[in-house]
Amino acid sequence: MIQGSTVIQMQLARETIASHLTRETTRRFDVAMHGAVLTSAPSMTELRAAVCVCAAVLREAEIGPVQMVLAMKVCAIDSAKRFDPTDKIFPATTVELLLDQIVKWAIIEYYRTVS
Numbered sequence: 001m002i003q004g005s006t007v008i009q010m011q012l013a014r015e016t017i018a019s020h021l022t023r024e025t026t027r028r029f030d031v032a033m034h035g036a037v038l039t040s041a042p043s044m045t046e047l048r049a050a051v052c053v054c055a056a057v058l059r060e061a062e063i064g065p066v067q068m069v070l071a072m073k074v075c076a077i078d079s080a081k082r083f084d085p086t087d088k089i090f091p092a093t094t095v096e097l098l099l100d101q102i103v104k105w106a107i108i109e110y111y112r113t114v115s
Contacts, residue, residue, distance in 0.1 A: 009070055010070070010074055012067070012070070013067065013070040013071040013073070013074040014074055014078070016058070016063055016067055016068075016070075016071040017071050017074060017075050017078075019061075020057055020058055020061045020063065021054055021057060021058075021075070025053060025054060025057065026054075026075065026079075026082060027082075028050045028053065029050040029051070029053075029054055029075060029076075029079060030079045030082050030083035031050075031083070032046045032047040032049070032050035032051075033047055033050070033076060033079050033083075033095070033098060033102070034079065034080075034083050035047075036098060047098070047102070048105050051072070051102050051105040051106050051109065052105060052106075052109040054071075054072060054075060054106070055068060055072065055105070055106040055107075055109035055110045056109055056110075058071060058072075058110070059109070059110050065107070065110055065111075068106065068110055069103055069106065069107065072102060072103060072106040073099065073102075073103065076095050076098065076099055076102050077095055077099075079095065080095060
């Protein structure tokens with residue numbers, strides 16, 4: 001059972017996503033995440049690029065690092081609900097396989113020095 005504070009944190013993270021990430025941005029994330037296969041370098045490169053866009057938008061919106069990580073986790077978890085591939089080639093979700101990597105990439109991008 002999910003504890004109350006976790007539910008509130010996830011709701012706040014969803015609100016952060018809704019406030020700062022456009023449908024186009026989350027669609028890019030959805031397509032990249034659901035098309036990513038751990039052994040496919042091009043699909044993982046696309047997923048990383050999509051994650052970096054999301055993390056950069058949240059950083060520029062001055063979302064704190066903890067809230068950014070929670071927002072990215074929720075974005076990944078909710079992607080299975082948002083994404084409805086027209087060709088149905090990819091499995092419904094690869095979130096469990098990719099979540100740790102998504103968070104790592106988001107943190108790297110969040111703290112990347114912008115030149």
